[in-house]
Amino acid sequence: GAHPARHGILANSRFQPGRERPEWFWYRDALRLPTLYDRAREAGLSSASLFWPSAGRSGQRWVLPEILPGRWKMSLAWRALCAGTPLFLLDMLRRYGSLLRGLDRYHLDNFTAAAAAHLARSGQADLLLVHLLDLDAVRHREGFQGPAIRRTLEEQDRRLGRILEAALRPDGWARTAFVVFGDHAFLDVHTAVNLNTALARAGLLTLDGRGRCRGWLAWANTAEGSAHLYLRDREDRSLRRRVKRWLDELRSDPGHGIEEVYRGAALRRLGLGRDIDFVLEARPGFYFSPLLRLEVSEPAPAGRRACHGYRPNREGYTSLLLAAGAGVRDGAELEEMSILDLGPTLAALLGLTLPDADGQARGELLAAGEGNG
Numbered sequence: 417g418a419h420p421a422r423h424g425i426l427a428n429s430r431f432q433p434g435r436e437r438p439e440w441f442w443y444r445d446a447l448r449l450p451t452l453y454d455r456a457r458e459a460g461l462s463s464a465s466l467f468w469p470s471a472g473r474s475g476q477r478w479v480l481p482e483i484l485p486g487r488w489k490m491s492l493a494w495r496a497l498c499a500g501t502p503l504f505l506l507d508m509l510r511r512y513g514s515l516l517r518g519l520d521r522y523h524l525d526n527f528t529a530a531a532a533a534h535l536a537r538s539g540q541a542d543l544l545l546v547h548l549l550d551l552d553a554v555r556h557r558e559g560f561q562g563p564a565i566r567r568t569l570e571e572q573d574r575r576l577g578r579i580l581e582a583a584l585r586p587d588g589w590a591r592t593a594f595v596v597f598g599d600h601a602f603l604d605v606h607t608a609v610n611l612n613t614a615l616a617r618a619g620l621l622t623l624d625g626r627g628r629c630r631g632w633l634a635w636a637n638t639a640e641g642s643a644h645l646y647l648r649d650r651e652d653r654s655l656r657r658r659v660k661r662w663l664d665e666l667r668s669d670p671g672h673g674i675e676e677v678y679r680g681a682a683l684r685r686l687g688l689g690r691d692i693d694f695v696l697e698a699r700p701g702f703y704f705s706p707l708l709r710l711e712v713s714e715p716a717p718a719g720r721r722a723c724h725g726y727r728p729n730r731e732g733y734t735s736l737l738l739a740a741g742a743g744v745r746d747g748a749e750l751e752e753m754s755i756l757d758l759g760p761t762l763a764a765l766l767g768l769t770l771p772d773a774d775g776q777a778r779g780e781l782l783a784a785g786e787g788n789g
């Protein structure tokens with residue numbers, strides 16, 4: 417419910433200059449504001465997070481943490497055990513582990529849905545947060561409307577149906593609200609722009625003989641549709657001027673796909689705060705990559721047909737929200753809603769508030785009497 421400047425998470429990946437594949441924010445301590453599940457716990461409600469972002473070590477009663485580097489490693493299993501609730505994780509693996517095929521997202525979602533249905537059937541969790549991943553993976557791979565999207569949506573529908581059926585078993589709709597939403601849209605891409613490669617060419621970072629980063633004056637942490645450019649010494653005004661000139665030059669060549677460069681007050685208006693010096697927005701068709709390569713711009717690799725991380729208020733760049741059940745107004749339709757309103761609206765369904773949120777509970781979605789705290 418809050419802008420990134422206030423909750424502290426600006427992109428999937430952490431700012432780790434020199435690392436081409438930085439870690440993601442897997443853990444609760446990255447968030448500077450109380451979350452929905454924190455507020456639930458304060459109110460004496462129990463909660464579960466299944467692959468919910470940044471919920472590792474969050475102290476909820478049931479946690480399958482989202483800790484998902486590129487490939488399966490033993491250390492990953494160990495980190496997941498430490499950051500989640502070990503007994504629950506082991507119990508779910510014992511019951512449903514045969515559904516997994518490494519970290520393949522299709523099978524992982526089947527596992528997550530089975531675990532969610534298990535919890536929902538028990539009726540013990542007051543708040544159940546579930547993050548399904550396969551639709552995101554398939555859209556990245558095939559494009560926004562790729563050939564397998566319909567089938568993937570049908571699989572998603574089947575999993576949601578399974579969770580819903582289990583959730584309705586204890587009490588029916590009387591005490592259950594079911595909300596489905598996406599946290600971002602996608603734009604199809606054809607070109608990757610390797611910003612740190614461009615910085616290396618401009619002498620703003622240095623490489624060793626094997627093409628790895630050895631030192632940096634500026635570094636780009638990328639979110640695909642946008643990128644955050646950090647200066648090593650923020651007080652160095654000549655460096656700032658140099659980077660600004662370099663950015664103007666880079667932007668003047670349409671092959672680099674830079675639509676906009678934001679800085680200063682513009683960043684604060686976007687809710688991105690004061691921690692970053694420059695934010696770059698990509699043009700449609702382009703995305704930013706942190707990789708150190710030979711070319712600055714290159715065709716998007718096979719398996720990268722669509723990306724996200726663009727400015728959320730781009731034209732046509734929207735996701736969806738569906739809600740039904742206890743506390744939800746029957747037949748309500750919203751033309752548009754900010755993602756900032758999502759947290760407060762979910763809180764209202766639980767009879768809670770999120771005082772630190774920038775968004776507001778959307779009364780049009782709530783049955784009379786809800787949302788008063």
Ligand SMILES: [Zn+2]
Nearest residue numbers: 552553556724
């Ligand atoms: Zn994604």
